[in-house]
Amino acid sequence: MAQIAGGGLDIAAGGDGTVWATASGGTYTWSGGTDPTTWQNNWNLVSGSAPGGNALLVQANGKSATDLWGVASNGNIWHYDGTNWTQISGGLSWVSEGTDGTVQGVSGDGKVWLYTGAGSLPWTQRPGTLTQLSVGSGTSNMWAVDSNTNIWKTS
Secondary structure (H helix, E strand, C coil): CCCCCCCCCEEEECCCCCEEEEECCEEEEECCCCCCCCHHHCEEECCCCCCCCCCCEEEEEEEECCEEEEEECCCCEEEECCCCEEEECCCCCEEEECCCCCEEEECCCCEEEEECCCCCCCEEEEEEECCEEEEEECCCEEEEECCCCCEEECC
């Protein structure tokens, strides 16, 4: 591993090679630079990267440059389509999107949610309580961590 200049709260890599970092100044994409001394040579600020005006993302995950999901410190959920940010109903502390577009999240109370996109609350509760999860694809390829630091995998 090689250190790249810059600092972040969270980092995620999409299946298309896009790398996202959330930081105190907004959400950034990696430019491909490897300058170990000047972060501006490595990172590009995403337009509107403080969705809702001041809701900086603290965690993000997406599958491509045009499909990023994020959670703000206040629990608001945001989706970025490569141009615009849209707030999604609900509240989460963690979100993950698989390579097939499946989105799952964890709420502050540990409940697991699957994004359906339907209705005023577009989430369906799934079994279990977790603190973090990572969706590979679909609902059968997910890894997760619970509050006791146990690691789980769907089968």
